[in-house]
Amino acid sequence: MADLADLVIIGASYAGTQLALAARANGFAGPITMIGDEPHAPYQRPPLSKGFLRDEVDASSLPLQSPERFAEERIVLRTGVRALRIDRDARTVELSDGSAIGYDRLALTTGARCRTLLCDGAELGNVYYLRDLADARAIRDAASRARHAVVVGGGFIGLEVAAALRKLGLDVTVVEMQERLLQRAVPPLISSFLMQAHEQQGVRFRMSSRVRRLVGQATVAAVELESGEVIAADMVVAGLGVVPNVELAEACGLVVDNGIVVDAFARTSDPSIVAAGDCASYPNPWLNASGQGGSANHCVRVESIQSANDLARVAAATVADRATPYDAVPWFWSDQYGYKLQMVGASAGHEQIVLRGDVASGKFTALYLRDGTLIGADSVNRPIDHMAVRRLVAARLRPDPVVLGDESIALKSLAPA
CATH class of the missing domain: 3.30.390.30 (FAD/NAD-linked reductase, C-terminal dimerisation domain)
Structure with a gap:
């Protein structure tokens, strides 16, 4: 027989944690269980590409909440276990440890995973992606032994990693397929400013460039570009964006389109299931009004802590029968060297x-x-x-x-x- 929780949250993430706490704040009194496949309780992720990577932030400071806070709010954490299947008819979730848990309300905060390099040599050792604490530890450890690093991708993660590796003394080259940095996120003014900031610190760029293959025996030794240029590399970090984790939702018949589609109240196509965080695609009035997302009802997926937290609050209000539509102005930040870039709203359009x-x-x-x-x-x-x-x-x-x-x-x- 399945265990039972009035609210089951799949994903021990920023969104999952915020949703659980906000549900309590909205008066939700029933049992809450949060399921996470990592062995850790929910933790901060932004420092992973910044202070933690530079060995300036200790892992002990990363947890989002203390065990005492979860206990006080009567939130049960089940870490190190993966949700395998959702049975919407029976309202149960099957778990990787062989157990099952029943729900009255279900929340999906399953996040996203890194896009992987699709080229010869991508399977070599010392090729890294950065999404979780284990990834950050592996990159930091590799950086302590490396001299030459190639970062593939000139987005926020790629640039933050490049800045961290340069601060650690590595020779760093960034390979970006677009004509300018952060081309989809910021105007040319900001792209140029950031590129100059990195170049002043010694980072080299290869713009409008693609990786043909990674060269090496057991571990990577160089990156060959489609131009024919070969760049020495003791380690490679790929920052190619993310793919939303929608497989559970898709398998149980929820509507999915570049994320789990939800309405302005964070409700999926099943009214007993909400979603929030990087896995959710929702109507954002501010981005749509800027011309970035199309019509007012067009759904967008926003990969940021602010978006995760704000949509989670909306989902929590819905779960607690106090439905309030999403209306938070989006904002975002990035730290690179001594510069703090803070973004509000949108520049597109x-x-x-x-x-x-x-x-x-x-x-x-x-x-x-x-x-x-x-x-x-x-x-x-x-x-x-x-x-x-x-x-x-x-x-x-x-x-x-x-x-x-x-x-x-x-x-x-x-x-x-």
Whole structure:
């Protein structure tokens, strides 16, 4: 006979943890069980590509919550076990340890996994991906013995790893298939700034380049590009983006389209099942309004801690019968060397950029307007601007661009009363 929990959460992640705690805060009183396939309790992931990789952050500081907090909130953690199958008719989840658990409400916070290199030699030793604590430990250990590293992918993870490896003293080359860094995420201004920041630290780039094969015997020794160039490499880290973990949802008949499709209340096509985090595709009014996601009801998948936490809160309210639609303004951050890039809203679809500060100084904010409305901003080392813009975007401010760019006027003063 299956165990029973009123709420079962598959995925011991940011979203899973937030969902469980927020369900309690919303008055959900029934038993809650969270299932995670890693041996660890839920932990912070952003430090893995930053301070942890540089050996500046200890693993003991990573847990999201203490065991006492989970116990206090009556949240049962079952780690080191994988969910194998969801039976929607019987409302049970079959687990890898041979047991099963019944549910009244089910939450899927299964996250995503790394895209893998598809080239000859990809199976060689010292080829790494970064998604979890075990990955970060392996990369850090390899970096202590390596001299030459190649990072494949100039996205956020790739750039953060490149910065960390360079700080550790490795010779670093980044291979990126697009014409510029973070091409789908930021405008050329930010791409150029970050590339220059890395080059000043000694990182080399091969843009508009593809890997033909990895060369070596048991372990990688070099990366050969399609151009014919061969780059020495004691280790390779691939940052090629992620694939949402939707197999459980797909197998039980839920609607899946670049993620588990949910509505504005985080409900899947089965009203007893919600989803949140990197695995979920949902209507985001802010990204869609910017022109990034198409129509207002078009679903997008946003890979960020903020998105995971905010959608999890929405899912928790739904589980607790206090349904509230998603309306959080998206934001994101990345640390590279001494620069903190903080992003609000979206830049896609902008028609005008208003600049505050000096790009050359490494302290500036680029604000993006579309149809006269502020839709987003990217700030570098200007946290006060970032916090103000979050309020301004939420207010759908239609500012005078001259006033917006006037450094003598504080951004926070432009917020409506």
